[in-house]
Each structure stands twice: as structure tokens, then as C-alpha cells.
Amino acid sequence: MQYRFKYYSIREMIVKVITAFTTVLFFLIYVVSYQHIDKNPAVDYHIFQYILSLLGIVLGIFVFISWHQLTNKFFSLYTIFMLFLFLFNYGHSLMWAFGIHQDDEIGQSTLFTLGMPKSADIVKTQMIVLIGILAFHCGAIFCNKPKSKQKRTLSNTNVLFDDRSLNSIYDVCLMLSFFVIPITFYNSFYNLSVALRFGYSSLYYGDYANSGITPFVLISMMFFPCLVGLLLGSKYNKNVKFIVYFTFAVYVLLGIITGDRGEWIYKLLILVWMSHTFNKKLTFKSIIKYVLLGIGFLYLVSAVVSLRNTGITFDGFIESLSSDNNLLVSTVFEMGLSMRPTMVLVRDGWDIFPYGNTYIFSMLGMVSERLISILDIPYVTLSSWFSQTYLGISYGAGFSIIAEALLNFGPYVAPLFLFLLGYIITSAIYVDTVNFREKPLRVFFAITTASVCISIVRNTMQGTLKSWFYTTLIIYFLVLFYRSIKYNYRK
Structure with missing residues (x-):
């Protein structure tokens, strides 16, 4: 068997550097902007809301182009994942970017049983989703391993x-x-x-x-x-x-x-x-x-x-x-x-779940929730608690990868955890060979x-x-x- 010499090409290095620099820059802008809106919640942010909607289109283009530059693929398991990540967590904003609206869209209808969201709630949610997706993508980019300069020859x-x-x-x-x-x-x-x-x-x-x-x-x-x-x-x-x-x-x-x-x-x-x-x-x-x-x-x-x-x-x-x-x-x-659960946390406070870190319970209950019961730990599944207990509704409100990170770590640490999730999930679903x-x-x-x-x-x-x-x-x-x-x- 021939051993492969692994290396990063110049293009791969450029993609990683640009993605990392862009993520850090926009994270800093996000922190400053989020704090400013927190201090001025009564201001009308509709123009900023439209700008953020346009940035969602730009981010989507950046994600797919940078992934293609790194892997030479537009169509992959990762891009399928990212497509639905955008649609479920930023679908309304993507439509707003093209000037498309509906009567029952977010901002024009009640937020479950909590009344109408304010303009500040919407733009803060948009910012969290955008920086969360960008951080996830940055983690995905860095999970990519160096390519082989010399292809391996398999023995019989x-x-x-x-x-x-x-x-x-x-x-x-x-x-x-x-x-x-x-x-x-x-x-x-x-x-x-x-x-x-x-x-x-x-x-x-x-x-x-x-x-x-x-x-x-x-x-x-x-x-x-x-x-x-x-x-x-x-x-x-x-x-x-x-x-x-x-x-x-x-x-x-x-x-x-x-x-x-x-x-x-x-x-x-x-x-x-x-x-x-x-x-x-x-x-x-x-x-x-x-x-x-x-x-x-x-x-x-x-x-x-x-x-x-x-x-x-x-x-x-x-x-x-x-x-x-x-x-x-x-x-x-x-x-x-599916953006609404994130908006609920933005509006009412991100640390509302009374049972602790949901990721820990996820690992404990991966096979069965009986292990949690055996350990005598008070716990209610997040989806049930959020819909029936917190919102008091008879149907499922759902949740999302962005909302759960926000729930556990808050608006400033959640992007860092999403970076880690991007690395882990993409490492698991990335296929390096077409054979x-x-x-x-x-x-x-x-x-x-x-x-x-x-x-x-x-x-x-x-x-x-x-x-x-x-x-x-x-x-x-x-x-x-x-x-x-x-x-x-x-x-």
C-alpha cells in the first residue's frame, strides 16, 4: 500500500481563512448590535430587518460557494442539510428579501399565546439565526481534512x-x-x-x-x-x-x-x-x-x-x-x-428551561428516558415542556438547532457551541470519496x-x-x- 502525503492546497487555506475571519468579524458586529438593540427596544427596526433579510441571501450564497471551493461539490449531504437549516430557521426572512409577504407571517400574527412580537424581537432573532448558521458553517469548513497528494493503492x-x-x-x-x-x-x-x-x-x-x-x-x-x-x-x-x-x-x-x-x-x-x-x-x-x-x-x-x-x-x-x-x-x-421558538426565547429570556442543560439529558436519554428516571433526576422533555407547560398550547410548537443552543448557552455563547456542532455533524456526514x-x-x-x-x-x-x-x-x-x-x- 502506498501512503498518502496530506496537504492543504492554497485554495483550501484561503477558504478557511476567509470563513474564519468573516465569522469572527460578524460575531463582533453581532455582539455590539445585539447589545444596542437591547438598550433601545422601542425603536422601529423595519429597515434593519430588511437589511438582515438581504444578508440571509448573501450568507446562503457564501455558504454554498465556499463549500464548493473546498470540496468541488455543490450537491452533497452537507448542502442538503444547510438548505433545510436556512428554510426552517430563516424562511420568512428569505421571502422578505424578495419583497414577498403573507398576512400571517412572523410579525403580523401572534407569537403563539404571547401576543405580537416587537420589531426589536424580530431583528434580534434574525441576528442570532444568521450568526448561528455562519458559526455552524465555519465549524463545518474546519472539519474538512487535507486532501491527498497521492492516491492510495488498495491491496487485493x-x-x-x-x-x-x-x-x-x-x-x-x-x-x-x-x-x-x-x-x-x-x-x-x-x-x-x-x-x-x-x-x-x-x-x-x-x-x-x-x-x-x-x-x-x-x-x-x-x-x-x-x-x-x-x-x-x-x-x-x-x-x-x-x-x-x-x-x-x-x-x-x-x-x-x-x-x-x-x-x-x-x-x-x-x-x-x-x-x-x-x-x-x-x-x-x-x-x-x-x-x-x-x-x-x-x-x-x-x-x-x-x-x-x-x-x-x-x-x-x-x-x-x-x-x-x-x-x-x-x-x-x-x-x-420554525423561527418562532427562537423568537420566544429572545422575547422572554433564553434561560427559561427549569431542568438544566438539554444536551446532557439528550445523551442520558438517547436509548431511553428510563435512565433519567432511574437516576431520579427531575426532567420533562424539552418539546413537551415548551409546548404544553410554557406556552400552554395543545399542539407541538417544535424547536430548532438554533433555539436549543440559545436556550442552553445564551445569545453570546450559543454561536460558539454551534461552531462545535458544525464540526461534529459535518465530520459525521461528510463523504470524502465518490466510490x-x-x-x-x-x-x-x-x-x-x-x-x-x-x-x-x-x-x-x-x-x-x-x-x-x-x-x-x-x-x-x-x-x-x-x-x-x-x-x-x-x-
Whole structure:
């Protein structure tokens, strides 16, 4: 085997220096501006609000260009993650930058049960989100390792081991699929029947909330990782690919009819990226085709989602489908509502959670919250406490990666923690090779981790870590165990 001499190219060094300098500069500006607004809360900051909206567009361009300069890729697991980070945490501001508004947007409607937010609340929230995203991106940039000047030559033994890993991934995911896929569809049909009768919200709040079999819910978390493993392990075998895509399509269709908010969109983009990277590269013609199909799906999803709290009927669906609100704009505005929990913390104080640091509880409860109960630590999950106890509402207010960092560390330390999160998450989901046969387990780990971590942009760390444990980690170690037994593999 030839050893690789690793080095930073001049371009890589420039990208890292510029990103670091930009982050530090804007962090200092952020601190000064935040303190100034704190001292002058009654001033009308609408002009500053528009400037910050424009800066969101600039930041998005900077993030994607700098990542491309570092990795030569615009389309990657990281850019998919960042796309949803922007849409969920800064969606309204992105629309404002283009002069697009809605009657029920942030600032024009009540902030849950807390009344109307002030102009100062909005701009402080915008600043926290922007500096948080920039800090996260800076951490991601610095997780990137030096490139190899000389490519490694794999020995025949290592090639054999890689083939064994691929076969092991396929075998384990195939065996799991015989249980996971039927249970997933059982859950989907159950949710569909409840949503059709009582509305989408009844799945989470009311007599039918959490009434499913918990082991079934945990098993169904393995659904998407199993599909990923089948594609990778079969080396994109034509028959396997058809079965996987058909299975996923039926799953998506059931979710749409049920009124799902669209978590399947993350997974769909990941499947598209996988095909582009490991199977067949997208052409300009195919991109246009998928965009047009995506717009059509957008109309469909918007129509169904608008009915999810009232129950789905054919007449109601036709009426909703003909509404003028079923466009990209309304979707971005709905996604952008995830900025509201951050605004609540800005308005009422960031240290309102009475049980301590949520990240510590997330690690303790990653497998089960029973460990927290055994330790006799008083605790209520953040999502439940925030919605039912603090806001006093009957539905889920959600949360976000920005809001949770703010909740635990405040407006000045939160960006530093988001820098650390950017480094950790990107290290886990970054794939350095386009050849999945070279490091199949690493690729499988990155893809399944990314599919879970994307949810953190509008969720809590506890929910994300639990999903990661019951998807990526369990299957990853099952593959290692299966490979060691079948091939008597030893390092």
C-alpha cells in the first residue's frame, strides 16, 4: 500500500481563512448590535430587518460557494442539510428579501399565546439565526481534512474486505427489511386511518396520540437505513433499485395522503444525491424534469397539508388544490415558522428551561428516558415542556438547532457551541470519496446519519439522538457483527 502525503492546497487555506475571519468579524458586529438593540427596544427596526433579510441571501450564497471551493461539490449531504437549516430557521426572512409577504407571517400574527412580537424581537432573532448558521458553517469548513497528494493503492486483501462489507450491509438490511418494511407500512396505514377520521393533529394530540405500539415505532425508524443499505450493498442492482424506489414511493404517497409535513423530502433528496453520486450523474435535462415534478408534488402536498387538521375528504382536497396558496412561497413560509421558538426565547429570556442543560439529558436519554428516571433526576422533555407547560398550547410548537443552543448557552455563547456542532455533524456526514465500494461502511454511516441529523434543524437534540441510535448505530454494529461472524474478519 502506498501512503498518502496530506496537504492543504492554497485554495483550501484561503477558504478557511476567509470563513474564519468573516465569522469572527460578524460575531463582533453581532455582539455590539445585539447589545444596542437591547438598550433601545422601542425603536422601529423595519429597515434593519430588511437589511438582515438581504444578508440571509448573501450568507446562503457564501455558504454554498465556499463549500464548493473546498470540496468541488455543490450537491452533497452537507448542502442538503444547510438548505433545510436556512428554510426552517430563516424562511420568512428569505421571502422578505424578495419583497414577498403573507398576512400571517412572523410579525403580523401572534407569537403563539404571547401576543405580537416587537420589531426589536424580530431583528434580534434574525441576528442570532444568521450568526448561528455562519458559526455552524465555519465549524463545518474546519472539519474538512487535507486532501491527498497521492492516491492510495488498495491491496487485493483490502478490496476483498470492502466487498465483504458491501455484502454484509446488503444481507443485514435485507433480513431487517422483512420485519421493518411491513411494520412501517402497518404504522402508515394506521396513521392514515386516524388522520382521515379525526385530522392530522389527532396523531400527536388527543385520544389517539401515541397509541401505537412503541416497539413498532422504533423498528420503523430503520426503514430508510434499510433502503440505503439495499441500494449500496447491491451496488445499485437494477431489480433492487426498482423495488427500493417503488417501496419508498408508496411510503411517500401514504404520508402525503395522511397529511405529513414532508419529512420524506429530506430522504428523497438524499436518494437523489446517492443516485447522482454512486449510480448515474444527473444531467441538466433530468434536473429540469425533476424540478417540474417537484413543483407538481408541491401543489399536491400543500393541498393535503392544508386539510390535515380538519380531516381529508375528496371535495375538500379539490377545493384546496385550486387555492392560490399552494405555491413554493406558502411552503417556505410554513417551514419558516420554525423561527418562532427562537423568537420566544429572545422575547422572554433564553434561560427559561427549569431542568438544566438539554444536551446532557439528550445523551442520558438517547436509548431511553428510563435512565433519567432511574437516576431520579427531575426532567420533562424539552418539546413537551415548551409546548404544553410554557406556552400552554395543545399542539407541538417544535424547536430548532438554533433555539436549543440559545436556550442552553445564551445569545453570546450559543454561536460558539454551534461552531462545535458544525464540526461534529459535518465530520459525521461528510463523504470524502465518490466510490462507495472503497469505504462502504463509512458511506452508509454518513448517509443514514445525515438522514437523521437533518431533522435537528426543526427538532430537539434528544429526539435526533434517539432516532440516530435506533437507526444508524444499531444497524452499523449489526453489520460489523454479521461480517465478523460470516467472514471471520479481524483487523
